[in-house]
Amino acid sequence: MLPGPPPARNTLPGWDTYRRTRKSFIPAPVLDRDARRALSKRRWQIHDLHRTATHANLPVLSTSTPMSRAVGKLLTSRIETNSLKQRPTTRAGVMITGGGYQGKTESVCEIIATFEDGWRELVGQLNPEALAGTRDLHAPVAYVQTPVTAKPKSLCKAILPFYDAPIHSWMDLPT
Known part of the structure; x- marks a missing residue:
């Protein structure tokens, strides 16, 4: 159970x-x-x-409202487009706002997990011999929580622990 x-x-x-x-x-x-x-x-x-x-544990009904369908379509499109970009330019993002307990986090997690499933199926595991803790470990999706007023520095501070990378004292700049 x-x-x-x-x-x-x-x-x-x-x-x-x-x-x-x-x-x-x-x-x-x-x-x-x-x-x-x-x-x-x-x-x-x-x-x-x-x-x-x-x-x-009721499942998220992604097609339950016109708004959730629009968010799902936009987010899926944005993730797919960003995953295919070859230039090191800034990638477009999506901000989803709303009141608490409306399913924003669960909806986003389901969308990006579905994307990762498809991506892994499409490109294989890329490097199945990759070792945890090495730079060649493939993780197409990182889920982190950020402050409401997230800035690039606070985003980096949230992402580094996801990959179990250290945050050095010299990185502790004002956010």
Whole structure:
């Protein structure tokens, strides 16, 4: 039912675990009245716990509103375009704003995880012999949380720990 704590998506191993397992949750089966009555008290409690977990893990309905469809289309297009850019110029970004608990983070994570699945399928693993902690490790997506008023320095400070790279004292400049 719940194989442990949720993966820490803000680290490379956690993101990879999230990406690979995000659709593996199996919802509780729907039981009719007779099937439910046939359960022992213990099985009934376990089933109720599974139902609670099911409600807490409802999938994001990406096509539920015109706004979510527009955000999904824009974000997917932007990620695909940026991934194909060859010049070292600035890549266009997307800012998604809104009130809390509206599914912004989960929607974005699903979109970028889907992109990474497709990218890995398209280009293979690029370097399957890459060792963790080396520069040739391939990670097409990095998920990090940033301050509301993120600037390039604070973004870099958020990204470095994702790759388990040190943040040296000389990098600690005002953000």
